[in-house]
Amino acid sequence: MRTSRKLLISALLVIVLTVAAVPFLNLTVYTPARAAEAYISAIEHADAERAFSYLSSPTPSSTLALNHDVLSAAPDLPRDAEAKTVSIDDDHAKVSLSYVLSSQTQTVDLSMVKLPAAAGLFDRWVIEQKKWPTLDLQVEGSSTATVNGYGVAAGTVPVLFPATYLVGFDATYLKSKPERAEVIAPTDTAQITLSPEPTAKLEQAVNKQVSEHLHKCVKAKTLYPSDCVFGYDTDNEILGDVKWSLVREPRVSLAASGNDLELTPSTVEVRIQGRYRDIVTAAEHDFDETLSFVMGGSVIVKSSQVRFDPRRLGDVTVK
Template sequence: MPEAQRGNRRQARLSSDLTILAVIGILLAAALTAGGQAVYQQFYGPSAFVGRYLELLSDGRAADALQIPGVAVDSAVLEQTGLDPTASEALLRHAALAPLDDVEIIGEKQDGDVVTVTADYSAGGVSGTTSFLVVQDGWMGVVPNWRFAASPLAEIDLTLRGADQFSVNGFEIDRRQVSVDGMDAKADDPLPLLVFTPGVYSVTVDTAISSTPGLSVLADSPLARTPVQVQAEPTAEFIKVVQDRVTEFLTACATQEVLQPTACPFGYEVQNRVVSTPKWSIERHPKVSVVPDGEHWAIPATTAVARIQVDIMSLFDGHVDKVTEDVPFRVDGTITILADGSASIMVGSPDADLD
């Protein structure tokens, strides 16, 4: 074969090899770019940042979650974002977190400097979706740092009547220990409580005086305020105590040997002359019930029967009658829970105090 022809073939083969190498290079560069992008998304992107926060909540690591940039905020920031600057941080702890499962980042959208990251999850068995706002916060070497542009904390405004002690997800709280008003905290005043989002928060009461079946709230919107109304109901034990005290009170009233026992809900009027010492007894005690009354309790009006025995002389002819008569009466009252947890029971008359 002529030398010129062999040279042309070598040149064609070299050109083909260079083309193949160029294609391989392009494919390799594309693969590296795609791989780098995948690594970035998985470990260094805004979705990864939100994912780490949600992972900490899933593991119950509340203290570590608070260290994520942009989570913890001071009272001034709370006020600027519409939350109560005095809100308690009592629920920002491991003991108050419910399980967070099946977390999945489902969306990431950038608008200027702000990235919206959306996640699905199951919080305490309740499915939910929450979006978080994230911005870049400088660099760590060649990879970006991130922070929440808006804190993922939220606020539950709890109005709890009928109890000062309650629990959230099993974590026990006393209203007076977390309220800015301390011992002066009133049941009608909402109690602001900061919480992590997302999360389910179940409020229950289980005391000797009152209880509730539990009310669950899904906090799924960062910086949102959620009002929660909880009315505790009296326990059977509490109602029995009130019944016993009312029975004791009426029995004591019956020991007064007068027609109108002092500070008692029954009495007897006569137009003639009493010639013997009146004797009282309670023939039928009231069946007491207890109902909520604002931040305290009330005894709804119920009927009872007392019996009087007394000798009465007619002013007209001097005849003496031995009177035995049943006297129906009604009993109601109020119950105030004192600061030490005891109950002050007031039956009917404001003087009838059964501390």
């Protein structure tokens, strides 16, 4: 009985001491500033799940970039966090937070909100985000991109702050050079425009379309093949059909011009053969001419589909 009584008294004493210590701990340990520093520590260690416990945020539109893998692959994460509680007003507080990211010291002002007390005793402060910080990815020619090497949908991508993100894309037909973006504060939106560069597969696809276009054109039996970028001018009367053939195909290569892709101008030579009646003498003659022109054009990639729109640059010349 005496042992049980001693244990009960000891337990009650622990409870009393703990309750008595709560106000002191809430003033010194469970503070808005400490919560902000704990959040930065979680980001520094790529612990996304722990970081979420220090956030009060709306439901994100996408969680593809809100994970440990994306954080752990970041080029740089924050360190050396120091926070100071600026003011407390009931269940809201203002905190000034500084940290180092990419060798630069950053300082941001945070709004904090107090959630229901942990274990019913200790204050629980979290960062109040009205909206998620985001990467705004404008990607021409691709519906996807990569953030720190992980695939996301192009457009608005919610991310965790603060961190450095490496953004790019590498699709079947288009790729881009990676762009570096830093998200410093919970209100940040980093806008990134990725300019497309052709892949080897795109050049192969365009080469096939260019070849098919020209071989279709030379099957024509008229002076001006339909929907083609070349034709033959003459004042004489053509007798019967003409025969076209391809003498020199263009060398296909692509170049990016801003967000557009263009076929690098290249010389094409075609041969036309037939018979004509001279409009002055009425004499009939065979003719055999080689025509030369410079071919260009634009390339459009949408939904993994490639379309080549040919264009002639300058006049057709007779060799």
